[in-house]
Amino acid sequence: MTKAISEANLAQYAKDLNNTPAHAALQKAVMNNGILKSAESIESQTKMTPTFSIDLETGAVANQKQSGRCWMFAALNTMRHSIQAQYKIKDFELSQNYTFFWDKFEKSNYFYENIIATADQATDSRKVAFLLTTPQQDGGQWDMLTALIDKYGIVPKSVMPETYSSSKSSELNATLNLKLRKDAVALRKLVNDGASADKVEETKNQFLSEVYRILAYTLGNPPTEFDFEYRDDDKNYHIDKGLTPKSFYAKYINWDLDQYQSLINAPTADKPYKHLYTVEMLGNVIGGREVRHFNLDIDDFKQAAIKQLEAGESVWFGSDVGKESDRQLGILDPAIYDEDGLFNTSFAMTKGERLDYAQSLMTHAMVLTGVDIVDGQPTKWKVENSWGDKVGTKGYFVASDAWFDEWVYQVVVNKKYLADDDQATIKAEYDKPTLLAPWDPMGALA
Template structure:
């Protein structure tokens, strides 16, 4: 077939031609700044070149309001940040009641139950969608990652409510809780294999599918138990306080331990988000299809609010003596060795001579951002009543920042923080009323359904 002149011209416009490539090379070589940056970046990490040292040296770790006097934790090579952040919030009151300086709940205990509950939820979603083609967008989303480590605030609350808590000594870390890759690989294979079998039974009825589901869950249970150990049904709890006085509470179940040592009313907390997309009304609740871990738990629900309110409520909570769980896109504008975040920490536009103009809404719409990590606000630096910087308990160990406590300049909060968990009673009356509205249901693949890990 012979192309006409118009078709030939369009084909050339779609292709990279040798003339175009030569012109790009000539334009690059004509500017000495390009050659200078090429020499620099080919021998040095680009973040070292782009770093604005005025921002870095102008940021220290001091804050006017500071809660933490405990050691930072370490999730190691796992995506359990949301569990660590939640348990770090709860351990403050527990340590106070126990009369100890440092205390940790078992992160491995909640990880075990999250894996098992999430496997069950995935298989139920497969049964519900078994009559759809395998390349249906929702089915493809479910199969893309049947099980991972990440999670959300509501998922944390659901686990504590159903399975309780234990001290770290009752279910300590294992090699696989600290490095989950091999366990997750086996679980993903089992669950996708189970999805194949359940989809193949679409015409046989739910009873047959649930029988198959039980067989899959039995294998999942074995894998999790082999990697993480067996969650204790009861354990003997005794400890020595900071004055070296001995205490014994006797044999407790995880539910009894949680009831005794969780000092915060978890069911009273709501998750507030900042979603600036035009399609996301402020003052409305949202949920995301198939998001969650415990099938019979309340759904994951967000209330969309202005960023100014997000900051004010976080600030008021800290000033009132309570840390704040939050989720963000952690690796944007981050200097890990110093433990600093700032919205203008790196000047990539100067390095590449290219504009970077997307705002937060654009980044969400075009898959440039999503929530990737959860941590705990433990301090805030106020100047004339307004936040200047924030102190953050990360779960990446004590080697970086101020013994594991990082500093976030307020500019970064506005650009890269997505959500916080606060008490319902802290909200203004109109937003309390908004919590009772039926939530807008976002599709399973919406970026607001991303999980912190």
């Protein structure tokens, strides 16, 4: 039986407020300064100094500007670090615009294929509604980036630089999503009217040709052959002629991407640890690498990342960056704001509860480039962001280990840093992972 709020209830609530210690002073502080500034802790700032026992030299940070390409920047940053070191090219960047072009193009085809596959369902079915809510977006996953590299390679930023729409993607996204929804109407009608598979495919290909034109106008033409020209830190000039995106990758990076595994820490009842998961309708390249997450408890999860850092290689990771963080200071720490103390209440939820009750999910990808180990345990982590050098310490953030425990959901490491039995499980379950629903929080795009 439902009950309305009574006058007696209201009187009690007001009495409770008046009985709260220092409520008048706290009310003035919050009204004048807002919640976060009123709850901010100086102690956290003094503890989160940017000094680490393991600290990789990675150079100046990149800047994704007004786009949602953090996952792409983070992945390409892990790869550029090795190029910078090996070829002595300070602050070298790979083209985020090149992978952005192909991601948009492949996501469009991925959307069309899912629309065709669900054409027999009503538009208000949960799956179709999920597809139509955001036909495509800037965000992605590590495995989606590797699918693009497998198919298209990568290029230096000098070969395909940024454009207005790559750095400020809202106009492109609005235009492209309008087209994809309009095309969904036509494709669903063809299927439901009994058109042949050849006719549906022909129509889809015409739509993709138009998508390609939109992307070429906004992002430029992706190069098929180019010369790589640079001057190293010793002022020596180099030129490598006649490269393709795939040959550039093979020569200058040549990582075996099949050896890199996405690990998640999702302490929820529906995802037992030490098993492999995938997410329905999550991807970009049809027929390409699919998303595979291996769920580990937080200790094993962190140890894998630490082992890769100890070996001198940075680590791609995904987190809920907006929680318990100060963007300008570059501090990620649960102690940065004392909202419990400010409001004389408790906002505490477990990590699993936050996932189950839609309070949190992965929103941003960055790179771990260091960690401070004290008495054998991590205390804080060095984070390379992609928001430019005007935030944090020249663009680098410091995350407390407590923040890592609560808000980091994904890391990508070489499988050799995992226990033998975990490697065996991944191999055994790779072709038959547990399938999660499209809207599962582990399907969030950074």
